Amino acid sequence: MTELxxxxxxxxxxxxxxxxxxYYWGAAILPRDQRRDVHAVYGLCRLxxxxxxxxxxxPGARAAELEGFRTRFLAAVHGTTADPVxxxxxxxxxxxxxxxDCFDRFFGAMAMDxxxxxxxxxxxxxxxxxxxAAVIGEMMLPILEPTSPEARGPARALGRAFQLTNFLRDVxxxxxxxxxxLPQEDLHRFGVDPGQRRVTPAWRxxxxxxxxxxxxxxxxxWPGIAMLPPASARCVGTALMLYxxxxxxxxxxxxxxxxxxxxVPTAIKAVTAARVLVAGPPTPARTRxxxxxxxx
Numbered sequence: 001m002t003e004l005x006x007x008x009x010x011x012x013x014x015x016x017x018x019x020x021x022x023y024y025w026g027a028a029i030l031p032r033d034q035r036r037d038v039h040a041v042y043g044l045c046r047l048x049x050x051x052x053x054x055x056x057x058x059p060g061a062r063a064a065e066l067e068g069f070r071t072r073f074l075a076a077v078h079g080t081t082a083d084p085v086x087x088x089x090x091x092x093x094x095x096x097x098x099x100x101d102c103f104d105r106f107f108g109a110m111a112m113d114x115x116x117x118x119x120x121x122x123x124x125x126x127x128x129x130x131x132x133a134a135v136i137g138e139m140m141l142p143i144l145e146p147t148s149p150e151a152r153g154p155a156r157a158l159g160r161a162f163q164l165t166n167f168l169r170d171v172x173x174x175x176x177x178x179x180x181x182l183p184q185e186d187l188h189r190f191g192v193d194p195g196q197r198r199v200t201p202a203w204r205x206x207x208x209x210x211x212x213x214x215x216x217x218x219x220x221x222w223p224g225i226a227m228l229p230p231a232s233a234r235c236v237g238t239a240l241m242l243y244x245x246x247x248x249x250x251x252x253x254x255x256x257x258x259x260x261x262x263x264v265p266t267a268i269k270a271v272t273a274a275r276v277l278v279a280g281p282p283t284p285a286r287t288r289x290x291x292x293x294x295x296x
Contacts, residue, residue, distance in 0.1 A: 008088030009036045012043030025269040026239030037143045040092040052113045059114045070107045096142040105131035118180045133163035144232035154224025161217035171257045197258040207255040
């Protein structure tokens, strides 16, 4: 491996540990080659997301930056690059045979964030998550080496589950960016304005409803763990357990996502990963599927 690639993979690992600690601790269970490839995919997605969220650039300038990044990524995949991170990502994409269509859908969703600040319905939000979340599951599959083609559906569900958990946890931060990822139809049904940043009975009912929806996605994803080899199953099972636990933390905070971030402490992540490494892939966690009664 060249020094450029080594530097790129190190930087991807740093990005994952800093910004995606649940991914990081899940991937820690994997053999080194798979672990670095997970970091590479995460690193690409992180850098694209950072471009979209640059606060001091106008949307047009961010769109140009995003398109330039996409162009440099494709050039790296099809040729060479002096950028260490893009070199590492391109190396992973080529070795693992990740379908480039995944990246077309991903960059398309990132571009949507430059023009869309809300989503009218759940179906509209799912259309966005197709490229921003479900496709991440597809990118990861060749790295995880599934034993059945049926693993694609659960992998896509897990990508959506992870992102919906992020949306529920990060309501306050997204408001600061001028975005609302909770479906407008749900906000109207429950009579909630998240911009007020108040935990009311209506807000609690809305969040309980969305958490129920989120747990259904985790339940849809669980069967895919049995379609992975042991190391990959331990990795994905750990990440699923840790991410799903964020929902528990939101509930423990009485659905208050405005006064601070619902977090799973790093120590718990490390201990969970260590236990799974010793005990093997986990069994399904609590995935409550009965949603609370909707507001009238």
